[in-house]
């Protein structure tokens with residue numbers, strides 16, 4: 592099926608789609624993959640960014656989609672809670688840009704502060720957050736980045752993607768822009784290619800948390816055949832080399848059958864990377880939501896500014 596038809600098929604509620612052709616990296620029997628060994632060792636994950644020890648990572652390249660690399664949830668449960676909380680509490684406020692800025696509804700308050708109280712306003716505002724842009728802000732209208740529209744890149748997100756990149760041998764990768772996508776159970780993301788970056792040879796890192804997505808990936812053209820795959824909490828997809836400019840999108844969010852963010856809770860209280868009250872709030876959100884951090888390099892190697 593071409594992209595548009597596949598999107599419609601998986602989005603449909605009635606009739607519900609048959610999911611038996613969705614690529615499931617938890618069930619390797621029917622997929623052609625190449626195993627990849629990480630280029631780093633456990634000791635190199637100095638400050639561990641919520642990652643499991645690298646010896647435990649399962650990394651695959653999909654042979655039918657060359658350059659598409661998949662790391663099956665390399666995060667500890669504590670790490671999942673840390674990143675979910677960061678996305679909801681810290682990446683959803685200044686200096687980052689949000690879709691809801693344009694609606695002028697925040698009046699110097701933050702989305703997080705308003706949404707986790709019991710109020711009518713909280714109920715209506717909570718589902719309205721759809722994206723945040725960090726680093727160079729993606730301009731959705733012009734599809735261009737600009738030196739006049741950028742914030743710092745959060746150091747922990749820069750660090751996380753540097754480690755992931757290094758593990759895969761992309762040692763020069765520099766996170767310069769990110770989009771955090773917030774999905775409710777009925778949200779979708781229309782098909783698109785990511786071609787705004789000056790540097791489309793650098794890989795793109797896509798890190799998902801919370802409920803499960805059906806992720807579609809086609810070819811460079813709308814008409815090309817499309818594959819569907821499950822993305823679960825913690826999964827990392829890297830679009831590198833010839834897969835970097837393929838059409839992709841999210842037609843459906845499904846309830847997750849496992850909730851790794853709830854695992855080992857008692858143990859982690861001792862050595863927590865997040866505030867437990869914050870996590871209590873974030874946990875209620877993620878029970879009915881998915882978050883995706885989509886991280887890109889914008890500049891070419893050696894380039895210091897845009898234009």
Ligand SMILES: O=C(O)CCC(=O)C(=O)O
Pocket residue numbers: 770772780785797799804806822839840841883885
């Ligand atoms: O949510 C996802 O998995 C994909 C997000 C995406 O394609 C984007 O931000 O460009």
